[in-house]
Amino acid sequence: MSAPSSAPRLRPYQVELINDLYRKVQKGHKKIAIIAGTGAGKTVISGKICQDAESRGEKLLFLVHLDVLVGQTYDKMKAFGLHCGFIKAGWKEDRDAPIQIASVQTMAQRKWWRKWPATIVFYDEAHTTLFSRVGQSVMYTTHPNAFHLAMTATPERLGKDQLGEHLETLVSAPPPAELQAMGFLSQMKYFSMPPDGVADLKEVKTVRGDYDEAGLKNACDRPELVSKIVQEWKRLVPGKRTIAFCVDIEHARHVAEEFRHAGIPADTVEGSTPIKERQRMYADLRDERILVLTSCNVISIGFDEPSVEVGLMLRPTQSSALHIQQIGRVMRISPQTGKACGIILDQAGNLERLGFPEDIDEYRLPKAKEDGPGGGGPPPQKVCPQCGRSVLSFIMKCPECEHQWSSERPVNLENMIQVYSREQAHKIKDVPTLMEMFHSCRRKAYNSNSAPPYAEHLFREKCGRRHQANWCRNSIFGSNPTNIDKQNFFEYLEPHAKRYGSNPLDWIMREFEKEFGPGTWEQFAQMMSKRQSDRR
Known part of the structure; x- marks a missing residue:
């Protein structure tokens, strides 16, 4: 034929x-x-x-x-x-x-x-x-x-x-950035939690190379997080066609329910949803009868609706394949519907963990990993503070005394900020945006107890340029640092000082005044000296 x-x-x-x-x-x-x-x-x-x-x-x-x-x-x-x-x-x-x-x-x-x-x-x-x-x-x-x-x-x-x-x-x-330049893929915008505020998943065990679903459910399917993503959607992308990638089907239903509660039409597609019903939901999304479609492992592959503008990343993963597939669902062009760009709202920290499609330079055939991701060894455990029973670390209710951990776990509910791929960052000329990116690198270095030069390395690697000297000022603690902030910063600098220069104290003074301004080291030293005198 x-x-x-x-x-x-x-x-x-x-x-x-x-x-x-x-x-x-x-x-x-x-x-x-x-x-x-x-x-x-x-x-x-x-x-x-x-x-x-x-x-x-x-x-x-x-x-x-x-x-x-x-x-x-x-x-x-x-x-x-x-x-x-x-x-x-x-x-x-x-x-x-x-x-x-x-x-x-x-x-x-x-x-x-x-x-x-x-x-x-x-x-x-x-x-x-x-x-x-x-x-x-x-x-x-x-x-x-x-x-x-x-x-x-x-x-x-x-x-x-x-x-x-x-x-x-x-x-x-060609890789994604080249297809974008040719006009065959949509340009992208990315929003995430601040890099220094991404959720800590250390308590979630790894099973067959990815996060255990039960642990993820306890970490992600929480009312305050579900409510927060709806607030962020309304703040950043109101009215745009959206798909949400969730931990499990119950999480997907909770997200859809919260959107409907906020007056935003939403539905959930499940693995058991018949094909005709799925097609009806996809048409509803295309025609804006619904604005949000949530799922778990259903629309990561095989979903082809170019009009979708927004992807909600609500499921942390260690799989770069799953991560890129999910972003890809909103990268298709749709000039017929006036789609200006694709947008990702990442509540899961996947962009920080796994990167951006635009940063793929070339494709290669991966070989077997010598030390594949594992989940080997005993799973992490914790002790109930009420009855002393040892339980798996991801369990949030003690089976012995019914003690609840969930209320004790801190949840980062800061607003999302725009983040950039390396490809995008190299094109930025706006100085305030570059400064904020440098500040994020400084905060990341401080929170990970890495020396300040590590922040400069991160910024050069991300943006392809050097920072300006005055960008360090107020980068970590803001414009109104407390004396406790200054003492914490001094204690952070002290262990790193011996590696930089012949005079560690001079190095500490320079780094201190980069953050807090000229003359602040002398004021801090006088304050510390007075405290020591008062103690004597």
Whole structure:
């Protein structure tokens, strides 16, 4: 079947990626990664590859891992005029079709595909499908002699097993910053808690490389935090179409309820939500019948609604793949709806932990990690102050005496501030903005007990320039520091002084007056001397 006249027109970089792929094949490579981030047009690229395969008489097995992706994949295949069969419950089988769109879940229940003569295997969302039991069987047992093409937007995975252990080489689309410059991705704005005020997750244990869901629920699904994100939404992005990434489905429901309580139409999509109902919710969001759609692990992958402007990051993660996928949901352009940019409100600290898509310089094939994230060893525990029972650290109610910890845990409820990727920061010319970024670096160094030069290093690395000397003034304690602030700063400087210069006291004096101003060291020294005299 020839491609219809309405077949998608490829962008120049998509054509170049496909040509790169065929050059790799000509060189003898049979296991190739195709890396294309959100908005790069993965379905168009994969559709063109499938069209080329069918025109050459190849048999292609196309693996997907989510039900919703079967329909999305087929829609793109139809746009290219391709003949498809399905290995998916509820979809018509056609074993003679040259392309088989296959759900890895259904493949586990059916056997005939094991002898189907596929010459090409295409792994959609390869960071998942390739590592499934079925995906591994296809590559190494049932179709070891086929060409294996593994497409993903996020090559880095949690755990030790990485794409580089199974694939030989890669081809890639341009990274996000280049796609933004070309106009194919939306420019972004990011808001987060102040860098020195991101929630401490040390008490939340790690399971299989990411934060334990039970611990995250206790840390994140709290009325004051849910209420705060609604307040921040109303302050920063009122009226904009929004999706929220939550810890679990109960958390997602609580967030939606709080938005509705504030008079903002909201809904929740769940893993059990039928596809037609999901599509109805997505249409409601597009048409602004609702403004907020919350979920847990449902709209991180396979959600394609370019009009969405805002993403609420409410689930802390250690997974860079999940982090980039979530940001990607709001990076698509939508000139038809007047979308000016994508916006992230990060209550989870993920930007501080995992960075920004714009700072991806190039793609690579990650290799196995020698020391994969673990969760090995005993989980952290704490002792109940009321009855003395030892319990897991993330438990908030003692099973022995019902003592509650939740009211004792501090929650940072400061307003969010705008934060910047390295790519964005290098372009900033506004001096007050640069000063505030430098102040954040100073506060971060102070709160982590790192020496002041570390703040200067952070700022140079982030902004690509040096700070001005007068920017240090009032950067940590503000314009009205107390005597206790000054004493705390002196005690902070003292352990670092021996590493800087031949005269530690001179170094302390210079750093002290950088923060508090000329002459303040002498005043402080006199005050400390008087205190010592009074004690004697």
